[in-house]
Amino acid sequence: MSTAIQIDDLSFAHTGADVPALERVSLNIPTGESVALLGPSGAGKTTLLALLDGRLFGWCGQISILGAPLDPDHPPMCARRPDTGFVFQEFALVERSAVLRNVLNGRLGRMSPLRALMGSPTKHDLEIARTALADCGIADLANRRVDSLSGGQRQRVAIARCLAQEPRLVLADEPVSNLDPARAGEILALLTGAAQARGATALFASHQPDLARRFAQRIIGIRCGRIAFDVPTSELNEDATAELYREVEPIPGIGLRAVS
Numbered sequence: 130m131s132t133a134i135q136i137d138d139l140s141f142a143h144t145g146a147d148v149p150a151l152e153r154v155s156l157n158i159p160t161g162e163s164v165a166l167l168g169p170s171g172a173g174k175t176t177l178l179a180l181l182d183g184r185l186f187g188w189c190g191q192i193s194i195l196g197a198p199l200d201p202d203h204p205p206m207c208a209r210r211p212d213t214g215f216v217f218q219e220f221a222l223v224e225r226s227a228v229l230r231n232v233l234n235g236r237l238g239r240m241s242p243l244r245a246l247m248g249s250p251t252k253h254d255l256e257i258a259r260t261a262l263a264d265c266g267i268a269d270l271a272n273r274r275v276d277s278l279s280g281g282q283r284q285r286v287a288i289a290r291c292l293a294q295e296p297r298l299v300l301a302d303e304p305v306s307n308l309d310p311a312r313a314g315e316i317l318a319l320l321t322g323a324a325q326a327r328g329a330t331a332l333f334a335s336h337q338p339d340l341a342r343r344f345a346q347r348i349i350g351i352r353c354g355r356i357a358f359d360v361p362t363s364e365l366n367e368d369a370t371a372e373l374y375r376e377v378e379p380i381p382g383i384g385l386r387a388v389s
């Protein structure tokens with residue numbers, strides 16, 4: 130089976146940070162797998178996803194996405210961009226634009242440069258965007274401006290935009306944090322189901338172990354920038370989860386230390 134994400138000995142510190150956000154992380158995620166990243170606030174989940182998306186630089190180690198190595202100092206080539214879809218924790222939508230326009234933005238990397246520049250989608254692009262809206266249960270919101278939507282509705286728009294991109298790898302940073310439990314389950318089912326139906330790989334960060342169990346085949350626990358466990362979902366036990374979320378306290382000049 131081919132590999133979607135290969136990470137070897139990855140370390141990274143944010144500019145000005147005293148301690149690294151990630152330290153000596155190695156993992157391999159085969160194509161088609163749905164994987165959840167669990168970990169307490171500040172563990173390094175967002176940092177890891179942003180690195181995999183080619184948005185942070187100056188890291189050490191090796192990262193390979195869909196068979197192509199990332200450059201630690203430069204963004205990925207434009208041609209590779211559409212293959213990775215990202216659902217942001219803060220949505221990253223164009224607030225004053227209509228929902229449909231936002232979802233069509235997911236198609237930009239699939240359009241010819243001229244069409245993308247003119248903002249002129251083909252019939253096919255429109256069809257895909259409307260299907261993504263319908264799949265996310267928000268077809269009726271197509272013409273509403275994003276700044277008139279609730280947090281949960283925005284989250285659906287962000288997911289629809291990602292699906293419209295037709296990515297081979299879906300990275301999602303707490304993609305359902307603004308939804309009630311029933312809707313959260315529905316949307317994660319949609320996101321992971323859509324990825325699986327297309328043979329795509331999904332890696333999503335979550336604070337909700339129960340949702341991770343339901344929608345991931347494998348669960349990776351991150352704590353203080355290091356991998357605490359990496360197990361098939363069926364093997365995740367309560368003790369490992371409790372240990373992952375055990376309180377940490379900052380030690381001046383040293384970083385984070387687990388409270389015993």
Ligand SMILES: Nc1ncnc2c1ncn2[C@@H]1O[C@H](COP(=O)(O)OP(=O)(O)OP(=O)(O)O)[C@@H](O)[C@H]1O
Nearest residue numbers: 143144146150168169170171172173174175176177
């Ligand atoms: N832009 C930044 N500059 C400096 N330090 C940062 C920056 N972004 C994150 N960090 C630090 O990097 C570490 C990892 O943060 P990260 O946001 O990746 O954690 P997380 O697991 O995604 O947390 P959460 O669940 O709260 O989103 C934390 O110590 C955080 O304070």
